[in-house]
Amino acid sequence: MAKDKQFVTEITPQSEDFSKWYIDVIKKAELMDYSPVRGCIVFRPEGYEIWEHIQRDLDRRFKETGHRNAYFPMFIPESFFQKEKDHVEGFNPELPWVTEAAGEVLEERLAIRPTSETMIGHMYSKWIQSYRDLPVLINQWANVVRWEKRTLPFLRTSEFLWQEGHTAHETEEEARQETRQMLEIYTQFVEEVLAIPVIKGEKTPSERFAGAVNTYSIEAMMKDGRAVQAGTSHYLGNKFAVAFDIKYLDRNNELQYCHTTSWGVSTRLIGSLIMVHGDDRGLALPPKVAPTQVIMIPIGPAKTRDAVVARVDELYAQLKQAGVRVRVDDRADVSPGWKFNEYEMRGVPLRLELGPRDMDNGQVVLVSRITGEKRVVAQDQLVEEVQKMLDETQQAMFDRAKQFRAENSYSVDTLEEMKAAMEKKRGFVEAGWCGSEQCEKTVKEETGATSRNIPFEPETHKSNCLVCNAEAKHTVIFARAY
Amino acid sequence: MAKDKQFVTEITPQSEDFSKWYIDVIKKAELMDYSPVRGCIVFRPEGYEIWEHIQRDLDRRFKETGHRNAYFPMFIPESFFQKEKDHVEGFNPELPWVTEAAGEVLEERLAIRPTSETMIGHMYSKWIQSYRDLPVLINQWANVVRWEKRTLPFLRTSEFLWQEGHTAHETEEEARQETRQMLEIYTQFVEEVLAIPVIKGEKTPSERFAGAVNTYSIEAMMKDGRAVQAGTSHYLGNKFAVAFDIKYLDRNNELQYCHTTSWGVSTRLIGSLIMVHGDDRGLALPPKVAPTQVIMIPIGPAKTRDAVVARVDELYAQLKQAGVRVRVDDRADVSPGWKFNEYEMRGVPLRLELGPRDMDNGQVVLVSRITGEKRVVAQDQLVEEVQKMLDETQQAMFDRAKQFRAENSYSVDTLEEMKAAMEKKRGFVEAGWCGSEQCEKTVKEETGATSRNIPFEPETHKSNCLVCNAEAKHTVIFARAY
Known part of the structure; x- marks a missing residue:
């Protein structure tokens, strides 16, 4: 390279x-x-x-x-x-x-x-x-x-x-x-x-x-x-x-x-x-299934490099010992900035940076792939801080996904409303359904959405079928699906 | 039952x-x-x-x-x-x-x-x-x-x-x-x-x-x-x-x-x-891969049964906690003797028996599937004793298999000797081989044995091919094979 x-x-x-x-x-x-x-x-x-x-x-x-x-x-x-x-x-x-x-x-x-x-x-x-x-x-x-x-x-x-x-x-x-x-x-x-x-x-x-x-x-x-x-x-x-x-x-x-x-x-x-x-920068992997949870990147000028890499290796051993899936990228011919982008693209949840000033201060910098948050932590607290930040990242990913779903969920009463919702933006649409296969088919033909399931806990109980307006037997989630 | x-x-x-x-x-x-x-x-x-x-x-x-x-x-x-x-x-x-x-x-x-x-x-x-x-x-x-x-x-x-x-x-x-x-x-x-x-x-x-x-x-x-x-x-x-x-x-x-x-x-x-x-009683599984490493069987008369089973359950929890793959068979309608045979047939490496007298003495009886050895051990030493006996069983199985192989390995110089060895008893036969495919084929046709491999560390270095008597290039292990 x-x-x-x-x-x-x-x-x-x-x-x-x-x-x-x-x-x-x-x-x-x-x-x-x-x-x-x-x-x-x-x-x-x-x-x-x-x-x-x-x-x-x-x-x-x-x-x-x-x-x-x-x-x-x-x-x-x-x-x-x-x-x-x-x-x-x-x-x-x-x-x-x-x-x-x-x-x-x-x-x-x-x-x-x-x-x-x-x-x-x-x-x-x-x-x-x-x-x-x-x-x-x-x-x-x-x-x-x-x-x-x-x-x-x-x-x-x-x-x-x-x-x-x-x-x-x-x-x-x-x-x-x-x-x-x-x-x-x-x-x-x-x-x-x-x-x-x-x-x-x-x-x-x-x-x-x-x-x-x-x-x-x-x-x-x-x-x-x-x-x-x-x-x-x-x-x-x-x-x-x-x-x-x-x-x-x-x-x-x-x-x-x-x-x-x-x-x-x-x-x-x-x-x-x-x-x-995932986002426009690439993958974002939940810490619990990420092949690499923490990528460690030594930074700073050539003259301090050996000392920094040696310290990175010591901290690597501590994290490894604690069961963290951690890797070091100490390639000298690739810039830290390039590496930052590369591992963000690969979805590694946490990046650890260590440079000469961090050495002097007995600290490291942790950066979350998800929130972008930078956290300066003491080296002697490293394992706890990493585990804490991994847990927080895991939770943040769930919260964001839930928030996204809420923002893209609609509740409709008629097929016209559903069409409007699906045209505006794809998402989950909650609607009443009489139970007939014909009405389900009509929804699919008119909107491209299929019934996903009849939720155990719908947001609201719908009273009428969105297609035929007869009494609803069920509240159904419709969506276009993979 | x-x-x-x-x-x-x-x-x-x-x-x-x-x-x-x-x-x-x-x-x-x-x-x-x-x-x-x-x-x-x-x-x-x-x-x-x-x-x-x-x-x-x-x-x-x-x-x-x-x-x-x-x-x-x-x-x-x-x-x-x-x-x-x-x-x-x-x-x-x-x-x-x-x-x-x-x-x-x-x-x-x-x-x-x-x-x-x-x-x-x-x-x-x-x-x-x-x-x-x-x-x-x-x-x-x-x-x-x-x-x-x-x-x-x-x-x-x-x-x-x-x-x-x-x-x-x-x-x-x-x-x-x-x-x-x-x-x-x-x-x-x-x-x-x-x-x-x-x-x-x-x-x-x-x-x-x-x-x-x-x-x-x-x-x-x-x-x-x-x-x-x-x-x-x-x-x-x-x-x-x-x-x-x-x-x-x-x-x-x-x-x-x-x-x-x-x-x-x-x-x-x-x-x-x-x-x-395995042997005529059934399977014998090495502890390291046995689905059940220890089978626990409560014994004794009906009147002490509840107390014995309760104590077995406590000891079960201890072994389980220590990572031992352990099961309890507390069926009341099957005799202990039947169970002993059943789990021997299934190859469970260790049997643990606990009866009313063992209760009084704070002990259990451990029996090895392989050696038949019975060992009375203190309940408060159970985890260590079980792990020790599992390790010994693992080692004993390897030693026995190695002993068996030694007793059924032969070293021969001629095809006639090899035939005699294979007729007497099947096993591994070490012999010299000139390197020609024809001689290898002859061995197979005459004895049913195929060359298994050219050992890195043969017992002896053979000087002549067992078939053609030319100079041996290799010492080979022959055997009938699955």
């Missing part, structure tokens, strides 16, 4: 073209790259590590609530998809098929899993005999494939990574409780760890998972006002139990079908957190 | 039929189940958790040596396999092909990765421009598929889980150092964590990875004397760099091909540790 190299962001401003901004940011920050296979991306280390932090935290929450991990084959015999009518209709259009292997044409072609209800249902029917075998609480971390027409890195790719929980229960009540519990875990995780506020609610029938009795979701608002479904949890009733013959002898020695659930989040969470927190 | 239920092992003795013993054990202990897809198994929670402990430990070692994880698409365009001659020859016979997706026939069919040198090579050629970009040190945890004719749960399945490291370097020396470093990491991991002694060495040319310049392996002896290749590390020279155009501008501003490596271990490690440590 030349000494005089200028930092050029090459990032399209969000206001100019949000989609282009998104691609610019994730490529420049080396989170991903396109692959030679249509719709499939490479998760580069900087992007994959975010997923690793997501996995670690969620996995702990799953295990604390009694779930265990397992792994099922990714190949699903074609006949399995015929067993549950809604499921086959929902997924058939997106399946890739293995038709040959080891030089021979297969007798029955194999789909690559788009989700594993069928394979897991088949196995549960073998494992579950009695109420004593219940509940079965299993989660799988896996790759899945949905051959999508339009793809977008992280948010919609042909192959993606996810977790899928699959549980089987004695009673409807217990299964429904599980469904709600997992939605609650997702909510806590996404809000606390990814700093993204979400709206919890139930999907309308047309937006349900293929084969579910009830689908619940958490919905997040991106900075362009569009929605991302950040997690879903399904109560499957005994539809899959009937399709795959998952029966148990109950406490009265009678055969019963199980009640099952499934729930999942995917690598689209990475896309979401970029679109919620 | 009936009170009088008898514990029946249903496990075939190892001496009667080792393969049957293996299947009996892994099914009964619920490590796996067969799936409806040929050659693919389900990793049930008890089996998958072993893999999770393997992952966590190895992943830490990889990261400590500067590697980062990433994720690449599992689909590989057919044309990629044509680029490296040896690679295509080696893997083509085992590939499954996706030929259709989303209702359309693909223009170019896609293989499902059997390994990712080609896809990763393609991406590295985009990412690497200059010596400043090197080394690239990336690892991937993923599923891979090799459509094998003969399969065996864990040891050889059509779909399996593994990690594959792929690195690119400026110089041959650095790449060779990486190759050896990873073999060393595998050795330490397998010996320290899985308690399996291994022989480090280089594969003969006929046993090399398809496309490698040198392949190194660690070889372990199962209890039937057969070998398992427990890990491999390959120096790929610049064969893949030439095939995929991975070039960099060196320090003299000249274009050079990178030197690359790859290395991997897979879920066959689970099969290996079962076959190394």
